[in-house]
Amino acid sequence: MCRWGCQTTDTTYMCKWCGTRFCKECLRGEFGTGIMRDSSWCFQCNQKKCVGKRVEYVPSANSEGKSNKASRGSNRKTGKTKKPSNKGDAKKKKGKRKK
Numbered sequence: 145m146c147r148w149g150c151q152t153t154d155t156t157y158m159c160k161w162c163g164t165r166f167c168k169e170c171l172r173g174e175f176g177t178g179i180m181r182d183s184s185w186c187f188q189c190n191q192k193k194c195v196g197k198r199v200e201y202v203p204s205a206n207s208e209g210k211s212n213k214a215s216r217g218s219n220r221k222t223g224k225t226k227k228p229s230n231k232g233d234a235k236k237k238k239g240k241r242k243k
Contacts, residue, residue, distance in 0.1 A: 147200070148172035160196040162189040 146156055150170035158165055164186060166173030171180040173187060180187045186194035 146170065146172075154198065154201040156198065156200040158196040158199050159186045159189065159191070159194040161191045161194055162186065164188040165199060168195070 145151060145153060146167040146169065147165075148167055148170055150167060150172075152167075152169040155167050155169040156165055157168055164174050166175075166180060166187070168183045171183060173180065175187045178187060184195055185192050
């Protein structure tokens with residue numbers, strides 16, 4: 145349930161420009177009275193394309209950083225990740241060079 149009373153969860157976002165929190169589903173937010181015209185048009189600062197990062201949600205277990213480091217190619221001793229070498233990938237251009 146969102147802070148303003150609609151039944152959906154994980155729909156609270158922040159405006160990129162002014163930081164006002166709002167629900168994308170019920171179009172209500174921290175701006176007192178009224179509702180937004182559109183889910184991408186901020187009621188407070190009147191900016192379009194205002195949807196910023198999602199807030200007030202419980203992240204899933206996979207996104208908390210519990211991923212397996214061995215599957216990403218990390219080195220156990222140093223903790224650094226391996227970078228692929230590109231030694232043979234670069235092709236040389238043939239032809240006249242401009243001076």
